[in-house]
Amino acid sequence: xxxxxxxxxxxxxxxxxxxxxxxxxxxxxxxxxxxxxxxxxxxxxxxxxxxxxxxxxxxxxxxxxxxxxxxxxxxxxxxxxxxxxxxxxxxxxxxxxxxxxxxxxxxxxxxxxxxxxxxxxxxxxxxxxxxxxxxxxxxxxxxxxxxxxxxxxxxxxxx
Numbered sequence: 001x002x003x004x005x006x007x008x009x010x011x012x013x014x015x016x017x018x019x020x021x022x023x024x025x026x027x028x029x030x031x032x033x034x035x036x037x038x039x040x041x042x043x044x045x046x047x048x049x050x051x052x053x054x055x056x057x058x059x060x061x062x063x064x065x066x067x068x069x070x071x072x073x074x075x076x077x078x079x080x081x082x083x084x085x086x087x088x089x090x091x092x093x094x095x096x097x098x099x100x101x102x103x104x105x106x107x108x109x110x111x112x113x114x115x116x117x118x119x120x121x122x123x124x125x126x127x128x129x130x131x132x133x134x135x136x137x138x139x140x141x142x143x144x145x146x147x148x149x150x151x152x153x154x155x156x157x158x159x
Contacts, residue, residue, distance in 0.1 A: 047080075047083050047086055050086040051080035051086050051088055054080065054086060054087065054088030054137070054156045055078065055080065055088045055090065057088070057134045057135055057137055057139055057156060058088050058089070058090050058139055058154045058155065058156060059090065060134055060135070061132055061134045061139040061141070061154055062090065062141075062154050070094035070095065070096050070097060070106070070150075071094065071095045071097055072092055072093070072094055073092075073093040073094060073095050073149055074092075074093065075092075076090050076091065076092040077089075077090070077091045077092070078090050082157075085157075086156075087155060087156045087157040088155065088156050089153060089154070089155040089156075089157060090153070090154050090155070091151055091152065091153035091154070092151070092152055092153075093146070093149045093150070093151050094106070094149055094150055094151075094152065095148065095149045096149070096150070106143060106145070106150050107128050107143055107145075107150075110128070110130075110141070110143045110152070111124075111128065111130075114130045114132075114141065117132075118132050119131065119132045119141060120132065122140075122159060123159065126144060126145065127142040127143060127144030127145075127151075127153075127159075128142065128143045128144075129141070129142050129159035130142075131158070131159065137156055138156070138158060139154060139155070139156060140154065140155050140156075140157065140158055140159040141153070141154045141159075142154075142155075142159055
């Protein structure tokens with residue numbers, strides 16, 4: 001046999017079988033890897049779907065609240081890190097302004113508004129907590145004071 005010359009006829013079928021086996025092994029490993037990853041992807045997609053549903057519940061529950069005499073500080077924080085229970089949380093800080101900008105005024109305002117919109121007061125101890133059922137799930141609302149602001153947090157996590 002010379003370099004670059006034709007291969008002996010007996011080698012061609014062996015090479016075809018080897019390359020065919022190699023392709024079969026590669027395809028099998030690819031399928032197995034895909035099967036191993038699918039539960040993880042499926043769980044991630046399920047978590048995202050449930051979190052979005054819970055965010056919708058929280059946002060619906062918050063729709064009846066307007067904040068008087070307060071300036072929002074930054075954007076709302078959204079969290080749904082609990083991959084077991086998928087609890088969604090939306091919170092936002094406010095800086096009181098105007099003559100009714102005290103912590104007591106904010107708590108009183110939220111307590112009155114909540115009771116008019118079907119919320120039930122669960123605790124007046126800091127942080128004040130109220131709950132309401134929305135689309136079959138309980139949503140909680142907490143109002144907590146900080147030195148120069150207060151935080152309103154709504155969640156599918158019980159308070």
